[in-house]
Amino acid sequence: MGTVSKALGLLDILARTHAPKGLTGIAAAAGFDKSTTRRLLLELAANGYVVQDSDSRDYELGPALQVLGKAREERFPLYRTTQPFVRALAERIDETVHATEYGAGTLLSICIEHSTKANRVILDQGQKLPLHATASGIAFLAASTPAFVDSIARKSLPHFTATTPTSRHSLLRAVQEAAERGYSISNQSLEEGVSSVAAAICNQAGKPIGTIAIAVPTLRMTPKALVEFGALVRAAADDVSQHLAGRKPALRKAS
Amino acid sequence: MGTVSKALGLLDILARTHAPKGLTGIAAAAGFDKSTTRRLLLELAANGYVVQDSDSRDYELGPALQVLGKAREERFPLYRTTQPFVRALAERIDETVHATEYGAGTLLSICIEHSTKANRVILDQGQKLPLHATASGIAFLAASTPAFVDSIARKSLPHFTATTPTSRHSLLRAVQEAAERGYSISNQSLEEGVSSVAAAICNQAGKPIGTIAIAVPTLRMTPKALVEFGALVRAAADDVSQHLAGRKPALRKAS
DNA sequence: CTTTTTTGTTTCATTATATGAACCATCGGT
DNA sequence: ACCGATGGTTCATATAATGAAACAAAAAAG
Numbered sequence: 001m002g003t004v005s006k007a008l009g010l011l012d013i014l015a016r017t018h019a020p021k022g023l024t025g026i027a028a029a030a031g032f033d034k035s036t037t038r039r040l041l042l043e044l045a046a047n048g049y050v051v052q053d054s055d056s057r058d059y060e061l062g063p064a065l066q067v068l069g070k071a072r073e074e075r076f077p078l079y080r081t082t083q084p085f086v087r088a089l090a091e092r093i094d095e096t097v098h099a100t101e102y103g104a105g106t107l108l109s110i111c112i113e114h115s116t117k118a119n120r121v122i123l124d125q126g127q128k129l130p131l132h133a134t135a136s137g138i139a140f141l142a143a144s145t146p147a148f149v150d151s152i153a154r155k156s157l158p159h160f161t162a163t164t165p166t167s168r169h170s171l172l173r174a175v176q177e178a179a180e181r182g183y184s185i186s187n188q189s190l191e192e193g194v195s196s197v198a199a200a201i202c203n204q205a206g207k208p209i210g211t212i213a214i215a216v217p218t219l220r221m222t223p224k225a226l227v228e229f230g231a232l233v234r235a236a237a238d239d240v241s242q243h244l245a246g247r248k249p250a251l252r253k254a255s
Numbered sequence: 256m257g258t259v260s261k262a263l264g265l266l267d268i269l270a271r272t273h274a275p276k277g278l279t280g281i282a283a284a285a286g287f288d289k290s291t292t293r294r295l296l297l298e299l300a301a302n303g304y305v306v307q308d309s310d311s312r313d314y315e316l317g318p319a320l321q322v323l324g325k326a327r328e329e330r331f332p333l334y335r336t337t338q339p340f341v342r343a344l345a346e347r348i349d350e351t352v353h354a355t356e357y358g359a360g361t362l363l364s365i366c367i368e369h370s371t372k373a374n375r376v377i378l379d380q381g382q383k384l385p386l387h388a389t390a391s392g393i394a395f396l397a398a399s400t401p402a403f404v405d406s407i408a409r410k411s412l413p414h415f416t417a418t419t420p421t422s423r424h425s426l427l428r429a430v431q432e433a434a435e436r437g438y439s440i441s442n443q444s445l446e447e448g449v450s451s452v453a454a455a456i457c458n459q460a461g462k463p464i465g466t467i468a469i470a471v472p473t474l475r476m477t478p479k480a481l482v483e484f485g486a487l488v489r490a491a492a493d494d495v496s497q498h499l500a501g502r503k504p505a506l507r508k509a510s
Numbered sequence: 511c512t513t514t515t516t517t518g519t520t521t522c523a524t525t526a527t528a529t530g531a532a533c534c535a536t537c538g539g540t
Numbered sequence: 541a542c543c544g545a546t547g548g549t550t551c552a553t554a555t556a557a558t559g560a561a562a563c564a565a566a567a568a569a570g
Contacts, residue, residue, distance in 0.1 A: 003528065003556075004295060007259040008302045008319075015326040023547055033530045038548070040259060040528095047263045048359035057547065061327040063358040064263075066334060066365060067381035069324020071270040072316040074380075079321060103318040104303030110321060125329075126322035258527075258557065279517055288559045293519075295557095312518070 006032060007040045011049060014061050017124055021058035078210065079110055081243050082201070085236045086212065087113045093214070093232065096121040099201070099240075100129060100136050101210040107136050110210070121194050121215040132157045132171050133164045135186035135196035136211040139237075141171075142178040143200035143208035149175055164189045183230040188218055195221035197230045199237035204245045212237045261287060262295045266304060269316050272379055276313035333465065334365055336498050337456070340491045341467065342368045348469070348487065351376040354456070354495075355384060355391050356465040362391050365465070376449050376470040387412045387426050388419045390441035390451035391466040394492075396426075397433040398455035398463035404430055419444045438485040443473055450476035452485045454492035459500045467492045 013019055013029045020026050027037035041059050044050040048064035073079055082099040090097040090113035100107035107129040114120060131137035131152050141149045153168045165171040178184035186196040198213035214229045221229075268274055268284045275281050282292035296314050299305040303319035328334055337354040345352040345368035355362035362384040369375060386392035386407050396404045408423045420426040433439035441451040453468035469484045476484075 002294075002298045003258045004262040004298045005302055006528095007262075008299075008304060011323055015323050024545085034547080035530055035549080036528075039257075043257045043259045044263075046359055047260055048361075048363060049263060051358060061323060061330065063327070063333075063356040063363050063365060064381075065320065065323040065327045067324075067363055068266055068270050068316060068320040069322075069327075070380055072318070072320045072324075075316065078318075101318040103306060104301055106303075108303060108318050108322055110318060125325055126319075261557095277517070278519090289518080290520085290559060291557075 003040075006030070006036070007044055010037065010040055010044065011061065011065075012126075014050065014059060015126055021056075021060065023057070023059070026059060078244070082210075082212070082240050083111050085240050086111050089113075089212070089214070089232060089236050090115065093229065095214055095216045095220075095229070096123065097212065097214050098123055099210060099212050100140075102140060102208065106130060107134070107140060107211060115216075119217050119220075121217065123215065130158065130160075130190070132166075133160050133186075133190045134213070135184045135189075135198035135215075136213045138174050138178045138184035138186065139198035139200045139211050139213070140208050141175045142184060143202055160190050161188050161192055163187050181230070183234045185226065185230070187221075193218050195226075197226065197233050199230075199234040201237050201244070202241045209244075212240065258295075261285070261291070262299055265292065265295055265299065266316065266320075267381075269305065269314060270381055276311075276315070278312070278314070281314060333499070337465075337467070337495050338366050340495050340498075341366050344368075344467070344469070344487060344491050345370065348484065350469055350471045350475075350484070351378060352467065352469050352488075352491075353378055354465060354467050355395075357395060357463065361385060362389070362395060362466060370471075374472050374475075376472065378470065385413065385415075385445070387421075388415050388441075388445045389468070390439045390444075390453035390470075391468045393429050393433045393439035393441065394453035394455045394466050394468070395463050396430045397439060398457060415445050416443050416447055418442050436485070438489045440481065440485070442476075448473050450481075452481065452488050454485075454489040456492050456499070457496045464499075467495065 009030055010026060013026055020029050023034060023038055023041070026041070027034045030037060041050055041052070045052050045062065048062045051060050051062045052058070053060065078101055086097050086099050094117060095115045096113070098109050098112040101110050109123055109125055109127040109129065112123050112125055114122065129136050131141060141152060149172070153171045157164070157166045157171060159166050165174050174184070183197050183199045188194055194215055195218045196213050196215045198211045200208040201210045201212060203209050212233050214233050216225070216229070264285055265281060268281055275284050278289060278293055278296070281296070282289045285292060296305055296307070300307050300317065303317045306315050306317045307313070308315065333356055341352050341354050349372060350370045351368070353364050353367040356365050364378055364380055364382040364384065367378050367380055369377065384391050386396060396407060404427070408426045412419070412421045412426060414421050420429050429439070438452050438454045443449060449470055450473045451468050451470040453466045455463040456465045456467060458464050467488050469488050471480070471484070
C-alpha cells in the first residue's frame with residue numbers, strides 16, 4: 001500500500017462516529033506502527049487535514065476538509081440535489097432512506113434521513129457499501145455496463161450473511177432481476193434483519209453515479225410494502241436524475 | 256517534502272476555482288513530474304478523494320471529501336455557527352464579509368458573503384491568508400499568546416505590498432495596536448486597493464480559533480467607516496465566540 | 511488523409527523516503 | 541516515589557517514490 005493511502009486511511013478512522021483520538025488508539029485502529037502513525041498525522045496536520053489539540057494531544061479532523069468538501073459540493077451538487085428527495089421520501093413512509101455516491105470501487109453514503117420509529121435502521125454517514133451485498137450496489141450494477149458488472153462479478157465476493165450473493169452466478173442473476181424489475185431488493189444480504197430496496201441515480205449520459213435506498217427492519221418488509229417502496233425509490237431516483245440533468249420535474253409516484 | 260503533502264497539494268490545486276483538469280496541467284501547477292503526479296492522482300482516486308472521468312480522463316475532486324467535510328462539520332460546527340453572523344453583517348453594511356479558521360499555520364477562508372456593490376472585494380473560499388499580512392492574521396495574533404506571536408514574528412515575513420509589515424518590529428506593533436483597539440486594521444497589506452478590519456473568534460478557553468473580517472475597496476474605507484466596521488466585526492466575532500461557548504446572546508452593536 | 515504536436519501512460523534504474531523496534535519523556539493515579 | 545500507560549524520538553534498514561526516457565494515443569494542423 002502506498003503512503004498516501006495510509007494517511008487517507010487515518011482520516012477515515014478519525015471520521016468514524018466513535019473514533020479513537022489518541023495516537024495509540026489511532027495506530028491500533030489503523031494497524032500501523034505508532035511511529036508511522038504519528039508521522040502521517042503530523043503531515044496531515046501540517047496541511048490542515050487534521051488538528052492536534054495542544055493540551056490533550058488528541059487528533060481531530062481539520063478545517064481543510066470542510067473547505068475541500070465545499071469545493072466539491074459547489075462543482076457537483078449531488079448532496080444539495082438529493083437531500084430534499086431523500087427527506088421527502090423518508091417523511092412520507094417514515095423509514096430510513098439514504099443516498100449513496102459511487103467512488104473508489106464502493107458506494108459512499110452521502111445523505112441519510114432516519115425513520116422516527118423505535119425499531120429502525122441506523123446508518124453512518126460515509127459508510128462504505130459493498131457493491132455485491134447491498135440493494136444500492138445491485139441497483140448500481142443493474143444500471144452499469146455489462147463489462148463493469150462482469151469485472152465485479154469476477155472478484156471474490158465477501159460473505160456477510162446467508163443471503164449474500166457470493167458466487168458470480170447469483171450476483172449476475174440478482175443484477176438481471178433488478179434491471180427487469182426497475183429496482184433492486186436486498187433481503188438481509190449485508191446484515192441480518194435489514195431489508196432494502198434501491199434504484200440508481202444516473203447522469204445525463206445515462207451512466208449511474210449513485211443510488212437511493214430505503215432500509216427497513218425485515219419484519220416490516222411485507223410483500224405489499226416491498227412493491228410500494230420499490231416503486232417509490234425508483235421514482236425518487238428518477239427525479240434526482242432528472243434534476244441533475246437540469247430538468248425540474250414535478251413529483252411523480254411510481255415507475 | 257513528504258509524499259503525503261504532495262498528494263494533498265494536488266487536492267488544493269483541484270479545489271482552485273479555475274483548476275487545471277488534465278494530467279499535464281495539474282503536474283505543471285504542482286511542479287511535479289507527470290509520472291509522479293499521475294501516481295498520486297491514481298492513489299487519491301483509489302480512495303475516493305479524486306474522480307477521473309473515464310472519457311475525458313480529467314481529474315476532479317471526489318466524493319470522499321464531502322463525506323469527511325460533513326464529518327468535521329458535525330463535530331465542530333464552525334461554519335454552521337458563523338455563517339448566519341457573516342451573512343447578517345454582510346447584508347447590513349453591504350460589504351464583503353468572511354470568516355476564517357486557523358489551521359496549518361495559516362487562516363483558511365471558510366465562509367464568505369460578498370457585497371452586492373459593483374466595486375467589491377472578491378475572495379475565494381479556502382484561500383489561505385498569511386498571518387502577518389492580513390487584518391484577520393493580525394486579529395488572530397492579537398488574541399494569541401505572546402510566545403506564539405513571537406514565533407511568527409521571528410520567521411521571514413513575505414512582502415506583498417508597500418504596507419505589508421515585514422519586520423519583526425512592525426508586526427509586533429500592529430498586533431499590539433490591534434489588541435488595544437479591539438480589532439485589527441489592514442491598509443492594503445496583502446493587496447493594493449483592499450482594506451480590511453477583523454476580530455478574533457475564540458473558544459471557551461479564550462484561545463483564538465479563527466476570525467471574522469470585513470474587506471472593502473480602500474476608497475470606501477473612510478475614517479468614519481473604519482470605526483463603524485471595526486466595532487461591527489468586533490461585535491460579530493464576540494457573538495460567534497459566545498455561541499460556540501454554548502451561550503446564545505442577543506445581537507449586540509459595538510465593543 | 512497524413513503529419514505534427516500534445517497529452518496520457520508505462521518502465522526501470524536510481525534515490526530518497528518510509529518504516530518500526532527500541533528507547534526516552536511525561537503524565538496521572540495510588 | 542513508584543508504576544503503568546501514553547505520547548514522542550532515534551536511526552539502521554527496507555521499501556517505496558522518483559523522473560528521464562520511451563511509448564501510445566489522441567487532437568490539432570497541414
